[in-house]
Amino acid sequence: MHLKTYDFATGDVVSDRAEELDFGAIVQGDHCQIPAVLRIYPDTEVSISDLKVYLSNNGGWSTSEFGYYTSPSFVTNVWPGSEKLNNHFVEMRDATQGSPNGVSLNVTDSTSDFLWLDADIGSNQLGSTSVSYRFIFNYT
């Protein structure tokens, strides 16, 4: 599988194969500058099913929150801090297939769900960090 990322304002493709997600400028006590927008597509997999996304590492920023929103089509009114991003990830370092806290995404060859990610940084969070997301799925 691979990640395609999109410009949150226009829906244009930013990267065909993203390894990391760009939240723009990050400052204490505020939402990220831009939400990361992505879709997941099969690579060598003939089929993908039961895909779930987890926040695997909040980078130690324990008072920060990480929101998400999903949609089968691209919409333009999803900006950092908006109501649509009110659902929050819970950090799951040891997420397994059976964990109930993953976010389900539909993935196909031709079209896949969009996922928006928001980072709301706690006012006491200091230093640089690296936040990572984990994608667990069945495939053949």
Next chain:
Amino acid sequence: MDILKTMTGFIAYLTDSNRVVEKNNFFDPHLGRICATNWHLVNQNQIVRLELWWQGSCKVRIEKTSDISEWVFYHTGCKTTGSSFTILSRTIGCVRNGTRTVYTVDENTGLLIY
């Protein structure tokens, strides 16, 4: 039988006495691309026995019976941003009288996960 000494993956035994052994990341000329597994090439109507092996040991064996209407096989994989992809487990199973039963083997330990 040498291949079985290190075999990890499915083996599908067919009605014509042939068997299909799992291949990973191989080029399928019909699809014109590299495929993660060759499960899509198995004619499920011809399966008489489906096995799941881990490092040379058969962990699960399912014999065809008249109440099996469908066979199941998949990998469970994990991709973390900034890290490489890993296989967590492999699963085989069947749909018997409308009920789906699967057996999963952990890729690292070989333990059967019910």
